[in-house]
Amino acid sequence: MWRNGMMKQYEGFTWEQLVERKKKVERKYEIYKNKNFNLDMSRGKPCVEQLNLSNEMYKLGASLDFISEDGVDCRNYGLVDGIVEMKRIFAQILGVSEEEIILGDSSSLSLMYGTIEKAFIHGLYNCEPWKNLKKIKFLCPSPGYDRHFAICELFGIEMITVPMKEDGPDMDMVEKLVAEDESIKGIWCTPIYSNPTGVTYSDEVVRRFATMKTKANDFKIFWDVAYIVHHLYEEQKLLNILDECKKAGNPDRVFIYISTSKITFPGAGVAAMACSVDNARHLRKLISIQTIGPNKINHLLHARFFRNADGVKAHMRKHAEILRPKFELVNSIFEKNLGGLNIAQWTKPKGGYFISLDVPEGCAMEIVTKAQEAGVKLTPAGATFPYGKDPYDKNIRIAPTYPPVEELEQAMEILCTCIELVVLDKILSDGKDSISISSQSPVFAATSH
Amino acid sequence: MWRNGMMKQYEGFTWEQLVERKKKVERKYEIYKNKNFNLDMSRGKPCVEQLNLSNEMYKLGASLDFISEDGVDCRNYGLVDGIVEMKRIFAQILGVSEEEIILGDSSSLSLMYGTIEKAFIHGLYNCEPWKNLKKIKFLCPSPGYDRHFAICELFGIEMITVPMKEDGPDMDMVEKLVAEDESIKGIWCTPIYSNPTGVTYSDEVVRRFATMKTKANDFKIFWDVAYIVHHLYEEQKLLNILDECKKAGNPDRVFIYISTSKITFPGAGVAAMACSVDNARHLRKLISIQTIGPNKINHLLHARFFRNADGVKAHMRKHAEILRPKFELVNSIFEKNLGGLNIAQWTKPKGGYFISLDVPEGCAMEIVTKAQEAGVKLTPAGATFPYGKDPYDKNIRIAPTYPPVEELEQAMEILCTCIELVVLDKILSDGKDSISISSQSPVFAATSH
Numbered sequence: 001m002w003r004n005g006m007m008k009q010y011e012g013f014t015w016e017q018l019v020e021r022k023k024k025v026e027r028k029y030e031i032y033k034n035k036n037f038n039l040d041m042s043r044g045k046p047c048v049e050q051l052n053l054s055n056e057m058y059k060l061g062a063s064l065d066f067i068s069e070d071g072v073d074c075r076n077y078g079l080v081d082g083i084v085e086m087k088r089i090f091a092q093i094l095g096v097s098e099e100e101i102i103l104g105d106s107s108s109l110s111l112m113y114g115t116i117e118k119a120f121i122h123g124l125y126n127c128e129p130w131k132n133l134k135k136i137k138f139l140c141p142s143p144g145y146d147r148h149f150a151i152c153e154l155f156g157i158e159m160i161t162v163p164m165k166e167d168g169p170d171m172d173m174v175e176k177l178v179a180e181d182e183s184i185k186g187i188w189c190t191p192i193y194s195n196p197t198g199v200t201y202s203d204e205v206v207r208r209f210a211t212m213k214t215k216a217n218d219f220k221i222f223w224d225v226a227y228i229v230h231h232l233y234e235e236q237k238l239l240n241i242l243d244e245c246k247k248a249g250n251p252d253r254v255f256i257y258i259s260t261s262k263i264t265f266p267g268a269g270v271a272a273m274a275c276s277v278d279n280a281r282h283l284r285k286l287i288s289i290q291t292i293g294p295n296k297i298n299h300l301l302h303a304r305f306f307r308n309a310d311g312v313k314a315h316m317r318k319h320a321e322i323l324r325p326k327f328e329l330v331n332s333i334f335e336k337n338l339g340g341l342n343i344a345q346w347t348k349p350k351g352g353y354f355i356s357l358d359v360p361e362g363c364a365m366e367i368v369t370k371a372q373e374a375g376v377k378l379t380p381a382g383a384t385f386p387y388g389k390d391p392y393d394k395n396i397r398i399a400p401t402y403p404p405v406e407e408l409e410q411a412m413e414i415l416c417t418c419i420e421l422v423v424l425d426k427i428l429s430d431g432k433d434s435i436s437i438s439s440q441s442p443v444f445a446a447t448s449h
Numbered sequence: 450m451w452r453n454g455m456m457k458q459y460e461g462f463t464w465e466q467l468v469e470r471k472k473k474v475e476r477k478y479e480i481y482k483n484k485n486f487n488l489d490m491s492r493g494k495p496c497v498e499q500l501n502l503s504n505e506m507y508k509l510g511a512s513l514d515f516i517s518e519d520g521v522d523c524r525n526y527g528l529v530d531g532i533v534e535m536k537r538i539f540a541q542i543l544g545v546s547e548e549e550i551i552l553g554d555s556s557s558l559s560l561m562y563g564t565i566e567k568a569f570i571h572g573l574y575n576c577e578p579w580k581n582l583k584k585i586k587f588l589c590p591s592p593g594y595d596r597h598f599a600i601c602e603l604f605g606i607e608m609i610t611v612p613m614k615e616d617g618p619d620m621d622m623v624e625k626l627v628a629e630d631e632s633i634k635g636i637w638c639t640p641i642y643s644n645p646t647g648v649t650y651s652d653e654v655v656r657r658f659a660t661m662k663t664k665a666n667d668f669k670i671f672w673d674v675a676y677i678v679h680h681l682y683e684e685q686k687l688l689n690i691l692d693e694c695k696k697a698g699n700p701d702r703v704f705i706y707i708s709t710s711k712i713t714f715p716g717a718g719v720a721a722m723a724c725s726v727d728n729a730r731h732l733r734k735l736i737s738i739q740t741i742g743p744n745k746i747n748h749l750l751h752a753r754f755f756r757n758a759d760g761v762k763a764h765m766r767k768h769a770e771i772l773r774p775k776f777e778l779v780n781s782i783f784e785k786n787l788g789g790l791n792i793a794q795w796t797k798p799k800g801g802y803f804i805s806l807d808v809p810e811g812c813a814m815e816i817v818t819k820a821q822e823a824g825v826k827l828t829p830a831g832a833t834f835p836y837g838k839d840p841y842d843k844n845i846r847i848a849p850t851y852p853p854v855e856e857l858e859q860a861m862e863i864l865c866t867c868i869e870l871v872v873l874d875k876i877l878s879d880g881k882d883s884i885s886i887s888s889q890s891p892v893f894a895a896t897s898h
Contacts, residue, residue: 045526048522051522051524051525055515058507058510058511058513061507061508061510061511062507062511064507066500066504073497073500073716074716074717075714075716075717076494076495076500076714077494077710077715078716105555105743105744106554106741106742106743106744107740107741109740113738113739113740117566121566121569121570121604131570131580147738150738151738151739261741265525265746266524267522267524267526267527267742267744267746268523268524268744268745268746268747289562289596289599289600290558290559290600291562292555292558292559292710292715293556293716294554294556295716295717295747296717297507297714297716298717
């Protein structure tokens with residue numbers, strides 16, 4: 001997935017050629033700056049064409065009977081965790097039973113926050129409330145999803161960074177840590193088309209998660225499968241972690257989160273969670289005190305629109321048609337401008353919403369700033385790490401889905417120029433000697449993917 | 450609002466007449482029981498005709514452009530606290546500014562829970578997190594809303610019952626308690642057409658709430674105006690408590706909750722809260738970590754359906770047309786069956802969702818059980834008091850909105866029979882002497898309304 005690291009930067013260039021190249025790059029950057037380009041690529045947002053794919057759902061509204069398949073009037077009170085036909089669709093996608101599903105409103109983040117909040121104050125099934133404990137720590141495979149980390153920060157949960165490898169988090173490190181430290185109570189995972197690395201966890205990694213010995217009896221895995229049906233090419237499979245946990249005798253270890261945010265509408269989708277029947281029963285009791293219930297008409301609209309998991313999959317193939325050219329465009333622009341220079345590595349994900357770009361250490365923040373000055377707003381450098389701090393200042397998250405193709409092309413050209421600008425500046429200001437030793441220095445740190 | 454208490458039960462009846470009456474009532478009850486009647490009146494649910502009033506909203510969906518008035522695509526990410534045109538409608542209803550409003554998903558209960566949860570873990574604006582304190586107490590005007598009390602119970606908040614009077618809670622008691630006890634951090638209020646008493650707080654009461662001295666700097670009023678536009682007759686006004694709090698120099702004292710659950714759809718409405726700008730800004734920051742945001746398409750549908758607060762008021766007059774006959778029917782059946790017997794007092798509310806019925810002390814639970822055995826499921830006796838315990842076992846909440854008129858009539862006839870059955874049984878088993886002293890015994894306790 002990653003292009004070769006550990007190579008000499010600007011291999012084959014003479015000092016004079018680098019000086020000349022920097023001048024050219026500076027001129028290019030000035031021209032871009034004067035164009036008053038303006039594009040916000042900071043978040044992974046669907047584009048208008050993707051949103052339009054689901055507009056038909058609201059045409060159904062005009063003749064909607066409002067009655068669920070088991071006779072519940074979705075307009076009225078009742079069913080604190082949603083309607084059965086929408087549960088079934090998520091159950092089919094996740095390979096779990098309907099009674100293992102709890103539906104929410106639009107935001108799966110809010111279901112994650114809700115689980116953590118309940119773990120803190122009221123206690124999860126068979127667990128003491130974490131507020132009674134002195135110290136809570138979570139493992140955070142990184143780069144990862146900034147909003148997971150923000151929840152930890154808010155709750156004062158200490159985050160321990162775990163490097164990502166090609167098949168998932170560094171499981172040797174995970175197993176060692178959870179076996180030793182009772183205060184480690186959880187881990188955040190985006191196990192399929194991981195945000196931002198695009199990594200899908202191998203079967204082996206999933207099994208190790210399910211079976212590993214943990215010092216804490218109440219260690220929990222927060223399994224965010226936001227991109228489980230978001231294939232750009234052929235369907236990739238993720239091993240069913242709830243099944244594996246059950247087999248391993250740890251049925252209550254995992255909470256799975258999913259939503260239709262990037263299937264239908266981020267602003268009006270349906271979120272869900274899945275967990276063991278005992279966990280779900282315990283949570284439902286707490287949820288019934290927290291809320292009258294989620295929006296059931298929205299559940300019904302979604303269920304009628306898709307009918308079943310196959311309907312979702314067919315729908316996602318239309319998304320892929322729109323997104324694939326964008327991902328391939330970014331790759332081809334990177335290839336064209338940066339290929340062979342050994343100053344950048346990037347992922348070619350098979351799904352999901354992001355391309356993860358690694359630049360030489362100590363350059364990411366400056367590149368993002370330069371890009372912003374030229375009108376391209378990227379995800380802040382460091383955002384994909386706990387506490388917003390990339391220890392090597394080298395990772396940049398690219399979110400290619402939202403902009404129209406022409407704007408995306410322009411933005412990526414600008415980004416490539418910014419990368420060269422910053423890297424050349426560093427090399428040249430380090431002096432002539434630096435270039436000859438760069439092949440020894442680990443430009444792409446050992447934590448690389 | 451309350452019919453006379455302290456009167457002699459079955460005034461003017463001889464012992465023999467009472468024995469005879471009991472036999473008749475028993476025969477009636479047996480006949481009812483054999484009818485296999487079955488009606489759930491336990492919750493305040495809108496009826497189908499009320500729900501139908503808002504079906505048109507989903508007809509709008511067919512031609513919806515999805516764009517809010519300030520250009521936000523409601524289908525996509527953005528706006529953690531909702532769209533401006535829906536904020537404006539609530540702002541108009543509540544007499545606050547749009548920046549004092551935070552929109553949620555359907556459930557205002559979930560906004561209440563969210564405030565308490567944040568007060569506990571993260572701390573409200575300018576307040577220490579309550580989890581750091583040894584003891585938290587709330588005042589609970591009662592009878593009140595069981596779901597408010599359930600939140601307190603879940604969080605281990607000690608509840609102190611405050612009696613309700615005709616113009617609101619007993620403010621002498623409230624003022625005394627909050628002035629003395631620093632651990633009293635909050636009070637639950639349903640200040641207009643209160644659940645279940647129907648009481649609307651007087652201007653004087655609202656002002657006392659805003660101005661009273663509290664020992665705790667972080668004393669908060671949780672002001673649930675669920676029924677603020679739910680007039681059965683002419684519009685009743687509630688003084689604007691946020692204004693009064695500002696005038697009194699206590700702008701951060703109050704959190705106001707509202708929803709369209711009983712305006713449009715309980716299963717798919719829009720909830721909102723209002724508070725000072727400082728409180729709102731602080732909460733928004735926390736909410737932005739909790740959730741990606743509420744369902745904005747639902748906000749837009751509601752805003753387009755109503756246009757403004759006048760649209761809401763016009764809509765509520767249609768609700769009143771449907772509900773008024775039901776409330777009047779209950780009153781007339783009670784009047785016909787129980788009038789002059791001095792064994793029941795009931796409210797004649799000018800709005801809201803409930804009739805509050807007081808029976809002789811120690812009879813409520815038994816009456817509710819008898820009614821259930823005859824097929825009428827009422828709100829469990831005691832539910833309207835903290836910890837589900839009515840200290841006098843005399844209050845029964847009647848929710849007349851949901852059943853069709855014919856079923857409601859039948860149910861209320863059954864209830865009247867059950868009341869007589871239980872009360873006569875008590876009188877007759879107490880023996881002949883009891884009847885002569887009943888005029889001295891306070892049948893309707895001093896806490897009566």
